[in-house]
Amino acid sequence: MKRARIAGVGHYVPERVVTNFDLEKLMDTSDEWIRERTGIVERRWVEEGETVSGLGQKAATMALERAGIDVSDIECIVFATMASDHEFPGAGCFLQEKLEIPGIPALDVRNQCSGFLYGLSVADMFIRTETYRNVLLVGAEIQSTGLDLTTRGRDMAVLFGDGAGAVVLVASDEPERGVLTTHLHADGKYTKKLWGQYPSVTHHPRVAPEMLEGDGIYPKMEGRYVFKHAVTRFPEVIHEALKATGYSIDDVDLVVPHQANQRITEAVAQRLGIGMDKMFSNIHKYGNTTAATIPICLSEARAEGRIKDGDLVALAAFGSGFTWASALVRW
Numbered sequence: 001m002k003r004a005r006i007a008g009v010g011h012y013v014p015e016r017v018v019t020n021f022d023l024e025k026l027m028d029t030s031d032e033w034i035r036e037r038t039g040i041v042e043r044r045w046v047e048e049g050e051t052v053s054g055l056g057q058k059a060a061t062m063a064l065e066r067a068g069i070d071v072s073d074i075e076c077i078v079f080a081t082m083a084s085d086h087e088f089p090g091a092g093c094f095l096q097e098k099l100e101i102p103g104i105p106a107l108d109v110r111n112q113c114s115g116f117l118y119g120l121s122v123a124d125m126f127i128r129t130e131t132y133r134n135v136l137l138v139g140a141e142i143q144s145t146g147l148d149l150t151t152r153g154r155d156m157a158v159l160f161g162d163g164a165g166a167v168v169l170v171a172s173d174e175p176e177r178g179v180l181t182t183h184l185h186a187d188g189k190y191t192k193k194l195w196g197q198y199p200s201v202t203h204h205p206r207v208a209p210e211m212l213e214g215d216g217i218y219p220k221m222e223g224r225y226v227f228k229h230a231v232t233r234f235p236e237v238i239h240e241a242l243k244a245t246g247y248s249i250d251d252v253d254l255v256v257p258h259q260a261n262q263r264i265t266e267a268v269a270q271r272l273g274i275g276m277d278k279m280f281s282n283i284h285k286y287g288n289t290t291a292a293t294i295p296i297c298l299s300e301a302r303a304e305g306r307i308k309d310g311d312l313v314a315l316a317a318f319g320s321g322f323t324w325a326s327a328l329v330r331w
């Protein structure tokens with residue numbers, strides 16, 4: 001059977017750096033509170049005119065270069081994001097136009113912080129079933145334009161950043177290399193623990209001036225509730241991937257978790273019984289970039305030599321839905 005091998009990975013973050021001190025000027029918060037509770041020091045926010053597909057294009061271009069694959073050889077785009085450039089169509093189509101590869105499918109995956117791993121499982125299945133040989137998988141987000149930048153929205157506003165990551169997956173005949181396993185979960189009982197209410201088709205009309213008067217257009221989260229579930233689900237779903245492949249946590253060279261909160265990452269390391277040296281983290285620089293965190297981490301980890309050829313890497317995510325997922329990848 002074919003395996004999906006990660007031939008190249010790239011990322012792009014906007015140039016505009018927003019520090020915790022910058023946020024102090026917008027809302028009642030402090031650098032100390034944000035660092036202590038989340039580990040975030042700064043994040044990147046887009047300038048007016050930048051698009052999700054544009055961030056994705058830059059990440060994809062780096063991934064293609066590193067893979068040594070021409071864009072014309074890509075047979076399918078899978079784009080994980082919460083936010084397209086416009087209400088519709090999906091960001092995958094906007095990206096396809098920019099990459100000038102018309103005709104191939106462009107599939108959007110909308111699973112929030114688990115989006116990249118949901119997308120990875122789809123891309124992996126396309127390759128395993130020999131539907132496509134070269135798949136471009138992108139995770140990209142612009143969160144900053146949708147945040148409540150007043151004290152009312154401070155619990156969410158300090159957490160999120162913008163950015164993009166991309167991987168090029170290619171069909172390979174090496175059975176022990178590439179995406180070894182993926183595991184996806186969701187529990188819709190918790191949809192309203194972390195969600196965006198408006199715009200909504202249940203409202204007539206779906207976009208109305210009164211929506212702007214309240215805070216329903218901004219993302220909402222029960223932070224402690226999300227935290228508690230995340231620290232349980234991350235280790236659980238990593239163990240599921242290990243069990244499916246017969247590996248133990250000691251075989252894993254690096255764990256790349258979705259970057260939600262440094263305290264979540266530390267709690268997960270503790271529950272897995274591994275040191276922080278085995279956990280990749282860059283949340284201090286970028287905050288939570290939703291579907292983009294894992295591919296940005298992979299791109300940086302690879303460039304820093306933290307992921308070497310032959311390494312076994314565990315990926316895990318948790319987010320709105322609730323959704324959670326894992327994958328084991330042999331580089």
Ligand code: COA
Nearest residue numbers: 029030033037113154155158223224226227260261318319
């Ligand atoms: N700056 C200063 N104070 C803030 C603040 C901010 N940005 N945000 C919230 N506070 C205040 C709260 O109003 C509260 O004040 P009170 O005690 O007077 O009511 C206090 O800080 C503590 O709030 P709480 O929500 O209990 O803090 P916490 O320790 O749970 O940390 C989060 C908040 C959001 C950092 C944390 O709950 C978290 O990370 N949750 C998971 C988030 C996550 O992973 N989301 C994405 C999933 S993919």
